[in-house]
Amino acid sequence: MKGLLMAVLGTFAIGTASLAPALAQDKPGTILVLDASGSMWGQIDGVNKIVIAREVVSGILADFPADEPLGFVTYGHRERGQCSDIQTVIEPAPGTANEIVRIVDGLNPRGMTPMTDAVIAAAQSLRHTEQVATVILVSDGIETCNPDPCAAARELERAGIDFTAHVIGFDVRGEAEALLQMQCIASETGGRFLTADNAQELTEALQQVVAAPAALPSSTELTLRAVMDGEDGPLVETPITWTFSLDGESFEVEGNPGLIELPPGPWEVTGYHVALEQEQSAQLAIVGRQPRTHSMVFETPVPTASLVAPDSAAAGKVIEIGWNGPDEPSDNIQIAHVGGRYIDFAYTRDGNPLRLQLPAEPGNYELRYSLRDRHVIHTRPIEITPIELDIIAPTTASAGSVTEIGWVGPAASDDNIQIGPEGGRYLHYAYVRDGNPLRLQMPIEPGMYELRYSFQDREVIHTRPIEITPVDLNIIAPETASAGSVIEIGWVGPAASDDNIQIGPEGGRYLHYAYVRDGNPLRLQMPIEPGTYELRYSFRDREVIHTRPIEIAPIDLNIVAPKTAPAGAVIEIGWVGPAASYDNIQIGREGGRYLHYAYVRDGNPVRLQMPSEPGTYELRYSFRDREVVFTRTITVTE
Structure with a gap:
């Protein structure tokens, strides 16, 4: 049918002639699902329900169009207590009405009521046709097998099987749960729910649903998006080729994003990222309902890298590591416990090969290439082998002494020998780079201490005790x-x-x-x-x-000088005082800064310059040029 061919919208330009055979729509089919569980032996007005059903089905199917596909599914007719007793007796096909009447006449109800799974079986028999169809379910009781008929009906809709389920509840008046289950199956698939309490009502109900036309398939407006690195990622800006496939037919288009209308069916959609040479595919069940959007996520290619390093190396050593990689800002080579956090690293910008410090603890580790210090893009294993550790020192040392300490260890950067109380903070240390043996200050407090080898000033990897003995003071x-x-x-x-x-x-x-x-x-x-x-x-x-x-x-302090002296004159000043280093005799205004001075080491008496301005001044003995310890007045005249 030409009305079912795709209409192309938006940026797409699609040729559709090759799809016509695949999209041709035959007449819609119908599948009758009849309850043949043990409860159908129940009676209405003295007549068994299965007998009523046989007569009603025979009457209805007598007028069923011979050119319309009709199928038949029943359940509970072969075994007792088996939820799996479901049989698709007649696949949908034209001209099957008489055969279905014959089969219904021979049904012998005896088992459970798996009505939901029977509807699923009917829907699955329609899947290969991928065309609109009708399922008519006649049941007289509550679901006894599937715990959630509503959820099962919803899943059928999501699976993209375009069908409508009409449900007739036969003799279920007053059975609230059964009514709710049947109504839910109908409403979830867009069908009708009817009840019948006798033969006449069952006939009328079947006439209504058989006469109800199946909905013609409608196209779905589909938006396709190719994005990078996540559903919310940016749109791909380089070319995207889309391939649409249905029933062995396919076509290609280009563009991103794009809008297209597709008729119902299980479409296979493939997006091809031309620049990255990446392909993503999805099975999209187009059911002819609301517009939908589908995003295909393409991943930014992760750069490759490799590392050149020995398979094993001694603990605590610095080794050279060669590398090949993108060498982007902050790229680095790490060493870490397998799957754990890194222990040490070196930036690739520092050279190739670069030098990397190994851990002090033996074991299995991994070397890593970290891209931009965010993503590990390559790893390789390395075994860290044990090394000898020792501290060579006397068993005792005098408090406060400086003692020579020998050592055996990795001699890594900032390795040092420490002394401190057991389990406590170090008191003194010396770097191993300063010699072997090195000189280490002992604590002043006597007692038991420990000498420690500190690896990179981060981790104590070896200890030994030492007793600090008292010292005379x-x-x-x-x-x-x-x-x-x-x-x-x-x-x-x-x-x-x-x-x-x-x-x-x-x-x-x-x-x-x-x-x-x-x-x-x-x-x-x-x-x-x-x-x-x-x-x-x-x-x-x-x-x-x-x-x-x-x-x-106390000591005597005195300044021996005349009471007056001419302005600007140099006079002799005698003194009595401690004569300490930098002691001096000064002259200045009372409480003010000195104007002239002479050190007492220069003699006794010393020669001191008088100010040029007449007035009253004070002579001062300054102890060590820091503290005035004696003063006396002197008048400077015209």
Whole structure:
């Protein structure tokens, strides 16, 4: 029929002449599905329902057009208790009415009521025709096999079998569940649901559904989209070729997206991405109802890569890895547990071959090429073999001492030897790159500790215990000293780097210090303010580990000078004071900045320049050029 040939819309230009044979539409067919379950032996007005059905079917089919296809399906007529007792007795064909009447007359009801599966069997017998057809179901009871007739009917519609199921409920008045099931089968397939309580009503119901014309097939408006990397991806911009196939006939068109009208049928649609040389296919059941859209998803090709590396390597080593790949920004080569997160990586931009750090833990791993640091596009296995690990050190060491430690390990970047309390944070460390043996600072607190080999400063891979023994601590100094004087201090201690002797008020900040590396005894500046202080041994300039008290005694302070002096003159000034390093005599306005000064190391008396501006000034003794400890006034004259 010419009205069933495709109308081409949108961007497509299609020749359809070759499809005419495949799309020709014969007269619609009908399949009668008759309940022959045991309940059909029930009676209406003293007559068995199966007897009534035989008479009604015989009367109806006597006038059935001989040129229209008619088929027959029944169930429950052969075995008791079998849901599979369904038989397509007559396939749809013209001129079968008399044979169906003969078969119905010989039915002997005895089994279950699988009415839903019987409708499915009828629909499947129509599948090969792929044309509109009618199924007429006559049943007298509730479904006893399929748990959800409604869902089964919906699935038939989705499968693309274009049929309508009319359902006649025979003697089911008052059976709510049976009525609901039958009505659902009819409504889901676009058919009618009728009830009949006697022979006359059954005849009338069958006359109505047999006379109801089957719907002519209507075309479906189909939109085809070729997209990239997902249903919501962008449309393919390069050419797409579509191939439509039905019943051995096919045609091709180009365009994306496109709109086309197709008549009902199980269409095979293939989209070909010309640029990528990729093909996607789909079976589309066109049922002549609402417009529909179908998207075919094409995947962006993943670049290929390969790696050149040994099959095995020692734990913790740095190995060279050759690679072939796209070398896009952020591409990198990784090593990881198989299927796990990467452990270390190197960017391909860093060279070919590149150098990659291996894990310290032996086992089976994989090397990976990671595209843009997002997608792994190639892997290859590598076995990490064990290496020897050891720390060579004495079993004991003095608190605060620097001890030589030998080591055996991978010597990777930032590998180091640490010492700390067992399970606690490290206290001191030294990088293995600094030598073998290396020198490591011991803690100042006696007790049990552990030496550790830290791989890349990230992972402790070997430990051994060491006992830190107490060390003698002492400060040898007089019990008193003059304010501002420099005295000699003897000491006993670890003599670690930056160890120093300090003086300060008890519990307060230090005032002066001297490093123990400067000698033993060393020379230490005393405070200028008299009072009780403490001498301290500071371990590595971080921790005070020993103290002892010292009394700072007052000293005489004086400036010997005339009461007046001419402006601009240079006069002699005598002084009495501690004569510490950088002590000086200054002159300046009272409370103001100094104007001239002379160091006391330059003599006693010193020679000091007077200001050029007449007025009242003050002479000052500045202790270490930091603190004014004595003043007196002087008048500068014209």
